[in-house]
Amino acid sequence: MRKLLKALLVLLLVLLPIVAGFYLYARAEARSDPVVRTATVKLPRWPAGVKPVRAVLISDIHIGSHAMDEARLSRIVDQINALNPDIVLIAGDFIYGADPHGAKTKGQALVAPLKKLHPPLGVVAVLGNHDHWTGPDDVRSLLEQARITVLVNDVAVRGPIVIGGVDDDYTKHANIAATMAKLRPFEGARIILTHSPDIAPRLPGDVRLLLAGHTHCGQGVLPFYGPVTTVSHFKDRYRCGLVLDPHLAVIVTGGLGTSGPSLRFGAPPDLWLITLEG
Template identity: 60%
Template sequence: MRRFLLVLASLAALALLLFGWGFLNARADPLVRRESLALPDWPVGAPPVRVVLFSDVHIASATMDSARLARIVGQVNALRPDLVLIAGDFASGHDSARAAEMARGLSPLAGLRTRLGVIATFGNHDHWTDPALIRRALEAAKVTVLDNQAVQRGPLAIGGAGDAYTHHQDMPALIEAMRPLTGARIVLTHSPDLAPQLPADMALLLAGHTHCGQIVLPLYGPVTHVAAPRYRCGIIHEKGRTVVVTGGLGTSTVPLRFGAPPDLWVLTLGPAPRR
């Protein structure tokens, strides 16, 4: 009996240690990943644009409060971006009763400093809580929210596609919104599963949603998939298109990360090299 209790206590201690480790991983400052991407239709003479991409804030959760978000805003500003793109899921959970708390928690985003602004799209959790309230909070923080809409920012024509995971995408509306814009075309959305639906002239898709697996075990891999496995994380090249999937800042379901740290991307976008 004594040996059994000792084994039980050891297992409990190990479980507590693993939980603490995963929680600290989830609260860590995001890794900064960098890539340079050449885009077709880059306006002649336009300089490259430095874009910071992040997603999945999941505010008012165990792993994301206003203090941590403010610290990340400072980290982003230190990267001196020309443009910040946020690929959805500002909210956490499914409870619309907490939407006001979440909206207040997003106020640090007003501190982002860029030359070309801050642009965002909605994610599934935003639609599951209160998208109107989340939109007002983002607009108060001077974040432009696109939902099957498009804007021009310098040499970029940026389309913000509705979230495919909750069936809010509207490709005809997005194509129509981007039609009058000039320059290199990119699409920002939440779920990367939208990629196969994009027209050929939209060669770059920026997304989040997957948390890069959030819990990725040795030998086994990710515990769950919320998008097609090929879009789980990082940079994917397929059929002439590039998809960039960021691992996000917060967590969902459990406040833990293993093998999939929080991250953000610094993307230097510019013209294709001359032949």
């Protein structure tokens, strides 16, 4: 018995620094500056003679967790402004957690940082599942204070692009048909902005670009194992990055914040700088 206890003690002494080191690394990664990823997407219906549009895509801010506070969000906004985008698109999940009053208690910290965004074509956003759980009307009010246009199965025209904002599919608020009915009368290149990428297979053929978040690129991705969890019905198909379906490009950002534990491993925060052109 003494030998067994000694062996267990030695094992504990060996494992404890490893576990502590892993925790500290994952916590630091969760608060790191987002990686800037880039893509160029050619879109049909681009108006002749109009120059490309530089769009920044972000999502999953999750304000109110240990990984995201007002100071960190403000620093990220400065990073976005330094990229000089023409437009900023935000794919939902502004609030951390699922408290029905969470937007009221945590959301005010969004306003001052996001208000510093100043792209010439503005900032357009959709809601995510956590926004619906924590008070969608309150989230919309906060974003309006920050001069952000929120689309709920609705459309906004910004320069040469027509943005269809499909509400969150994860909480069953998405209405693709209604959004497309509003989108089709407008001239210009068509894109869809939404929270969960799972709507991709249901989009009609005249949409060539879908921008989404929600997955956190797995948030925890272990060597030889892969993502610890998945939030998509399609498993890894739309987990992360640029995915090319027939006639449709899907870009899924890993997001800025965290849900659940304020940890990331193997899936750093990121944002996308996307050049849209004809």
